[in-house]
Amino acid sequence: MLTVDVDTGTLAQVERIAAEWRDLCARALNDEPFYRPEWFQSWLRAFMPDVAVTVLTARLEGRLVAVLPLVIQHGFTGGLPARIASSPTNYHSCRFDMLREAGLVGDAAVLEIWRSLNQINGWDVLCLDYVPQGGALEALRDHAAAEGLSVWTRESWRSPYITTAGWDQSPDFFLNQTHSHFSRNIRRLIRKCACRGPLRLERVDNADSGMLEKFYVLEGAGWKGESGTGINSDPVTLQFYNDAATCAARYGYGRLYLLYYGDQLAAGHFGFHYNGRYLTAKCAFDESLRAIAPGHLIVNAILNDCAASGLSELDLCGDSEDCITKWTSNLNRHSTILVFRQNA
Numbered sequence: 001m002l003t004v005d006v007d008t009g010t011l012a013q014v015e016r017i018a019a020e021w022r023d024l025c026a027r028a029l030n031d032e033p034f035y036r037p038e039w040f041q042s043w044l045r046a047f048m049p050d051v052a053v054t055v056l057t058a059r060l061e062g063r064l065v066a067v068l069p070l071v072i073q074h075g076f077t078g079g080l081p082a083r084i085a086s087s088p089t090n091y092h093s094c095r096f097d098m099l100r101e102a103g104l105v106g107d108a109a110v111l112e113i114w115r116s117l118n119q120i121n122g123w124d125v126l127c128l129d130y131v132p133q134g135g136a137l138e139a140l141r142d143h144a145a146a147e148g149l150s151v152w153t154r155e156s157w158r159s160p161y162i163t164t165a166g167w168d169q170s171p172d173f174f175l176n177q178t179h180s181h182f183s184r185n186i187r188r189l190i191r192k193c194a195c196r197g198p199l200r201l202e203r204v205d206n207a208d209s210g211m212l213e214k215f216y217v218l219e220g221a222g223w224k225g226e227s228g229t230g231i232n233s234d235p236v237t238l239q240f241y242n243d244a245a246t247c248a249a250r251y252g253y254g255r256l257y258l259l260y261y262g263d264q265l266a267a268g269h270f271g272f273h274y275n276g277r278y279l280t281a282k283c284a285f286d287e288s289l290r291a292i293a294p295g296h297l298i299v300n301a302i303l304n305d306c307a308a309s310g311l312s313e314l315d316l317c318g319d320s321e322d323c324i325t326k327w328t329s330n331l332n333r334h335s336t337i338l339v340f341r342q343n344a
Helices: 012-016 018-027 037-047 103-119 136-146 180-194 209-219 223-227 235-250 287-292 294-308
Strands: 002-009 053-060 063-077 080-086 125-132 150-163 199-204 254-261 264-274 277-285 313-316 331-340
Touching: 002 012, 002 103, 012 018, 012 037, 012 053, 018 037, 018 063, 037 235, 053 103, 063 103, 103 136, 125 136, 125 150, 136 150, 136 331, 180 199, 180 287, 180 294, 199 294, 209 235, 209 254, 209 264, 209 277, 235 254, 235 264, 254 294, 264 287, 264 294, 277 287, 277 294, 287 294, 294 313
Parallel strands: 080 125, 277 313
Antiparallel strands: 002 053, 053 063, 063 080, 125 331, 150 313, 150 331, 199 254, 254 264, 264 277
């Protein structure tokens, strides 16, 4: 029999179940770095350190088979005051889902967690952001709708991804998969760069503070620096990325890519190598080098490095930009889901 526990408290409760939470990741249907306990701990420590966290856990004979963290706060929906049970997410979260075991046990756990959540007094609206298509929380939404609750779903963003299948060890392989006009331009830029010195990609798999600072400075330059939206512009955001990088390095899946044009840092990607994929959480390029398209040059270099390392995919998490769709038409779609209680 499945049992569900609902615990509300401080960040310490996440730490209490962190070990079995990580064990569940190895068995989960939808294991990604953004669903791990250390990711939520980093996010909560930075953005909501004083907010109570509600964690729903499903177990089968004591074994953790599903986990869903939420925060419940007073807010507004449609201009009206409401108690909102929301995903612990913001723009930096990339995506959010309930971690669940594969198979029928996981299917049943999603239903039981929904039933337990629906019995909790204290919330009027369930708000879940950045939910991937086909995720466990879409199934939870469907259970709510089947019980007669009002649900609302809106696409929030589309994340491009590029597979490395069929790589023939040629540095032009991925360019050859793109439109001929685009690929010719990128090859021309690579030749142009070679006149100054070869492009050099550096990969860092630890939380090297000096390398991270180089990335932050690059990411915070240009329009982000002017608008105050760079990582370095906000101590809270900086804390989150430093903490997330340290945790990812501790568990062996952190990764930072830096692309140099001669001696000049031209572009960077902060992300994770995880379950045979590379997932980019943040990217940046030197706007003064826009003429050589450093954002495209680093994507090409990362794709070749991923393929050579045996990784199967580059997942450019976050919302799609027109420039990235020059590389692929494959998109991971995400939604915002709202579920309204009958008394809301």
